[in-house]
Amino acid sequence: MNLKIFDTLSGKKQKFTPINNKKVRMYVCGPTVYDFAHIGNARPIIVFDTLYRVLRSIYGEDRVSYARNITDIDDKIIVSANEKKISTEELTKQTINFFHEDINSLNVLDPDFEPKATETIPEMILMISDLINKKFAYIKENHVLFDTNMSKEYGKLSKRSLDEMIAGSRVEVAPYKKNQFDFVLWKPSKNDEPGWESPWGRGRPGWHIECSAMTKKYLGESFDIHAGGADLVFPHHENEIAQSESSHGKFFAKYWMHNGYLNIKGEKMSKSLGNILTIRNLLKEYNGEILRFSMLSTHYRQPINFSRELLESSHTQLNKIYKALNLRNVKNDGAQQLIPNSLLDDLNTPMAISEIHELVNKLNDKNISDKDWLAYRNQIKFYGQLMGLFTLDPNAWFVKDKKSLSNEDKSEIEKMINERNLARHAHNFELADAIRLKLDKKGIILEDSNNKTIWKLKNGR
RNA sequence: GGCUCGGUGGCAGAGUGGUUAUGUAGGGGACUGCAAAUCCUCGUACAGCGGUUCGAUUCCGCUCCGAGCCUCCA
Numbered sequence: 001m002n003l004k005i006f007d008t009l010s011g012k013k014q015k016f017t018p019i020n021n022k023k024v025r026m027y028v029c030g031p032t033v034y035d036f037a038h039i040g041n042a043r044p045i046i047v048f049d050t051l052y053r054v055l056r057s058i059y060g061e062d063r064v065s066y067a068r069n070i071t072d073i074d075d076k077i078i079v080s081a082n083e084k085k086i087s088t089e090e091l092t093k094q095t096i097n098f099f100h101e102d103i104n105s106l107n108v109l110d111p112d113f114e115p116k117a118t119e120t121i122p123e124m125i126l127m128i129s130d131l132i133n134k135k136f137a138y139i140k141e142n143h144v145l146f147d148t149n150m151s152k153e154y155g156k157l158s159k160r161s162l163d164e165m166i167a168g169s170r171v172e173v174a175p176y177k178k179n180q181f182d183f184v185l186w187k188p189s190k191n192d193e194p195g196w197e198s199p200w201g202r203g204r205p206g207w208h209i210e211c212s213a214m215t216k217k218y219l220g221e222s223f224d225i226h227a228g229g230a231d232l233v234f235p236h237h238e239n240e241i242a243q244s245e246s247s248h249g250k251f252f253a254k255y256w257m258h259n260g261y262l263n264i265k266g267e268k269m270s271k272s273l274g275n276i277l278t279i280r281n282l283l284k285e286y287n288g289e290i291l292r293f294s295m296l297s298t299h300y301r302q303p304i305n306f307s308r309e310l311l312e313s314s315h316t317q318l319n320k321i322y323k324a325l326n327l328r329n330v331k332n333d334g335a336q337q338l339i340p341n342s343l344l345d346d347l348n349t350p351m352a353i354s355e356i357h358e359l360v361n362k363l364n365d366k367n368i369s370d371k372d373w374l375a376y377r378n379q380i381k382f383y384g385q386l387m388g389l390f391t392l393d394p395n396a397w398f399v400k401d402k403k404s405l406s407n408e409d410k411s412e413i414e415k416m417i418n419e420r421n422l423a424r425h426a427h428n429f430e431l432a433d434a435i436r437l438k439l440d441k442k443g444i445i446l447e448d449s450n451n452k453t454i455w456k457l458k459n460g461r
Numbered sequence: 462g463g464c465u466c467g468g469u470g471g472c473a474g475a476g477u478g479g480u481u482a483u484g485u486a487g488g489g490g491a492c493u494g495c496a497a498a499u500c501c502u503c504g505u506a507c508a509g510c511g512g513u514u515c516g517a518u519u520c521c522g523c524u525c526c527g528a529g530c531c532u533c534c535a
Contacts, residue, residue, distance in 0.1 A: 029535075037535090044535050076533070160464055160531075207533090229535030230466095236534090259535070260466090261528085268529070297484085298474065303466090303528070305473080313473065313485055320484095323498075342475090350475050354483035364499055429494055436496070447497045454497095 001058045003344045005051075005225070006301060008233060008256040009157055013346055018224050019254060024055050025065045025219040027253070029211060029228035029236070030114070032071040033095035034080040036278040037102050039291070039306060040229075040262040040269045046292055046388070047259050047300040047347065048227050049108045053386050054343055067113040067218045069211060070096060073204055074117075078193055088194050092118075102279040105288035107388040113218045117205065121196050123213040124205045127247055128185045128198075136246040137185055141176040144186040144200055149179050151242040157256060158234035183239050185209050208239040215252075216244070226253035230260055260303045269306070277306070289389060290314050296349040296387055318389075318397070321356065321380070324363040326394035330374045337382035349387060356383050398456065405457075413444055417453050420446075 003016040018024045028048045031041055045068075055064045072092040081091040117124075128144055131137035136150045148154045148162060155161050162181060173180045184206035189195030195202040215223060221244070228237065237256065244252040261268050264275045282291060293314040298304040342351035362368055362376045384390030405413075420435040436446055439455070447454050 031535080032533095041535050074533095158464085158530080163463095231530075231534055233465095234530065235532095261535080263528080268534090301466095302474085307473090309485085310473070317484065320498090348475075350473095350483080354475070357483055361500090366500090424494080427494075433495060440496095445497065448493085448495095449498065456497095 001339060001344070003054070003058060004346050005255055005257060006346050008258050011159070014255065016224075016255065018059070019222060021059060021063070023063055023065055024059050024225075025223035026052065026055070026067070026225040026227065027211070027215050027219055027223065028066070028068045028111075028226075029232055030068040030070050031099055032074050032076060033092045033099060034074070034077040035095065036280050037099050038269065039277045039279055039282055042103070042106060042279050042291065043262050043295055043300075043304070044227065044229050044259050045103055045108055046106055046295045048257070050296065050343075050347060050349065050387050051225070051227070051257070052109060052111075053388065054339065054347070057339055057386060065113070065219060066111040067115065067214065068111040069214050070099075070114060070116045071207070071210060072096070072116045072118050073194060074207060098280065102283070105283050106279070106292050107288060107391055109388075115214045115218060117210040117214075120210060120213050120217060121205065123217050124209045125186075125196075125198050127209060127213050127216070127243065128205075130247050131185065131243065134246065136242075138178065139200060140178075142188040142201055142203070143176050143184055145177060145182045146185055146239065146242060146246075147178060148181045148183075148242065151246055153245070154181075154242050155238065157238050157241055160234070181235070183208060183235065185243070208236055209243060211236075211240050212243040212247070212252075215240075216248075221248045221252075222250050223253060225255045225257060227257040227259075230258040233258055259300045260298075262304050262306050264306055282311075286311050286315065289392070290318060292388055293318055293353075296389075297353060299350055300347055317353075317357075321360055321390065322392075322394045322397040324360045325377060325380065325390065327363055328370065328373055330370050330377075332378065332381075333374065335375070335378055337379060339386065340383065343383075343386055352383055352387065356380055359383075398454075413439065413455060417446065417455065421453060 004013050005016050006012070007014045026048070028044060030045075031037055048068075052064060052066050070092075073088070077088050077092060081088045084091060128137060131146065132139070132144065135147075137144055137146050139145075162179070186198060186200055186203050186205055186209075188201055188203045193204070195204050215226070226237065226240075233256075241252050263269065264277070267275065269275050269277065279291070290311055294306070294310050295304070297310070297314060304310075340352055340355060342348045342355060345351075359376050359380050363373060363380070368376070381390060416435050416439060420432045423429070423431040423435070439446060443457055444455050445457070447456070
C-alpha cells in the first residue's frame with residue numbers, strides 16, 4: 001500500500017510514511033461557527049473525509065486518529081451575536097447544530113475528536129506562557145504577541161520571506177506590534193465581551209493558538225498530516241508552525257495538505273464578494289451525494305468551478321451508476337478489495353471516477369457472467385466506500401428524487417401510466433403517445449423496460 | 462510591486478517524452494410501436510514562440526492570458 005500525498009511544505013508529492021503506523025494522526029482546520037457553512041467550507045470537509053477513509057482502509061479503522069476543531073470564540077462570532085442580540089454561546093451552539101446537520105447530509109464520517117476552542121483555553125494559556133518564557137512572545141498593551149523575528153524559519157510553509165512581505169505590504173501595522181507580522185496570542189476582552197482569566201488579565205485567545213494547543217492535546221507535539229483550505233497557508237498555518245515548533249522545539253506536522261478554492265463564475269467565493277452558496281440552500285435542490293460527487297470530480301488541489309452544470313452532470317452520472325448497480329439481483333460476497341492506485345496517488349478522485357465509469361460499462365454488458373458482474377459491482381462499491389458515495393440502496397436513490405411530489409401527484413401519475421399501458425396493449429398508440437406527451441409537459445419522463453414502466457422527473461429532482 | 466499556481470476537445474476534467482483517459486453535450490448506427498435506458502461509432506484537444514530530443518501536449522526558456530496570496534476567509 002503506497003500512499004503518496006502532495007506536501008505543501010516540501011512542495012512535492014511524497015510517499016506517506018506515518019510517524020507511528022499503529023496510530024496515524026491527522027488534523028483538519030474546521031469552521032468558525034458564526035453563520036451557515038457554505039459550499040466552499042464543504043470542500044475540505046469532503047476531501048479530507050475521503051483521506052480519512054483511505055487511511056482507515058490502509059491502516060485499520062482504529063488506527064487513525066482524526067481531529068477537526070471548531071472555532072467558537074472569535075471576533076466575527078462576537079459581532080454576529082451582537083447583531084442577533086443573543087449570547088455568543090447561543091449563537092455557536094445553534095451554528096454547530098446546523099453545521100453537523102449539513103455535513104451529515106454529505107455523508108461525512110465523524111472525526112475522532114472535535115474539540116472546541118472554548119474548551120481548550122487552559123492548554124492555550126499554558127502554551128502562551130511557555131512561549132513568553134522562551135522569549136518567543138512578548139506582552140504589550142495587554143496583548144500577548146508572537147515575535148516573528150525570533151522564529152528563524154518563519155515563512156517556510158508559504159515560501160515567503162518577511163522582507164518580501166514587508167516590501168509589498170499595504171496595511172498599517174498595529175501600534176502594539178514590534179514587527180509587522182507579529183500576531184496575537186492573547187488579547188484583552190472588554191467587559192461585555194466573552195473572556196477568560198489569564199496571567200495577562202481577562203481576555204481571549206488569538207485565532208492561531210487554538211490549533212497548536214489542540215493538536216498537542218489530542219495528537220501530540222508532532223503528528224502526521226495537517227490539512228485545510230489553501231487560504232490557510234498564510235498566515236494561519238505559518239503561525240501555527242511558528243508557535244508549536246518554537247514552543248516544543250520539534251517539528252510540527254510531517255505533511256501539509258491544502259485544497260484549492262471553490263470558485264463561482266471564475267471568482268473565489270467569499271463573504272466580501274457576496275457570492276456565498278450555503279450547503280443548506282443547495283441541499284434543498286440537490287441531495288448531499290450529488291454535492292459530494294461534484295466536489296470529488298475535480299482533483300482537490302485544483303480550483304473547482306462550482307456551477308449548476310457541474311451539479312447536473314454529477315446527477316446524471318450518479319443516476320447512471322446507481323442504475324447499473326441495480327441491474328442484476330445477485331448477493332454480495334464481501335470479497336476483499338484492493339485500494340485503487342488512483343486514490344493512493346494523492347487522492348486522484350477524478351481518475352477514480354473515470355475508473356468507476358469503466359466498471360459501470362461492464363455492469364451494463366449483458367454478456368458478462370454473474371460471477372464477474374458481481375466482482376465488478378463489488379469494486380464499484382469499494383470505490384464508493386472510500387469516497388463516501390453510492391451508499392444508498394439503488395432503489396432508494398431514485399425514489400429520493402421524487403420526494404418533492406405529493407402522494408396525490410404520484411398516484412395520478414401511476415393512473416396515467418396504467419391507462420397508457422392499457423392503450424399500448426390494445427395497440428392504440430395514438431392514445432399512448434398522447435398520455436406520454438401530457439406527462440412530458442408536466443416534466444415526467446417514462447421509460448418502458450422489461451414489461452415495466454418506470455418514471456422519473458425531467459430535471460431529476 | 463513581491464510571491465504562488467494554472468492555461469487540455471462545445472463544456473467539465475485526468476494524464477503522459479512516442480500507443481492521445483473519463484464524463485457531458487452533439488452527429489451517425491443498433492435496439493424500441495414511439496421514446497427512454499443501454500450498447501457501438503464519429504469529431505483527431507493540449508495558449509503562443511523558441512530550445513533540448515529520433516520524437517514534446519508532456520522537459521527548459523521567453524511571451525501572452527487567468528486565478529490566488531501578501532488583510533478576515535475552507
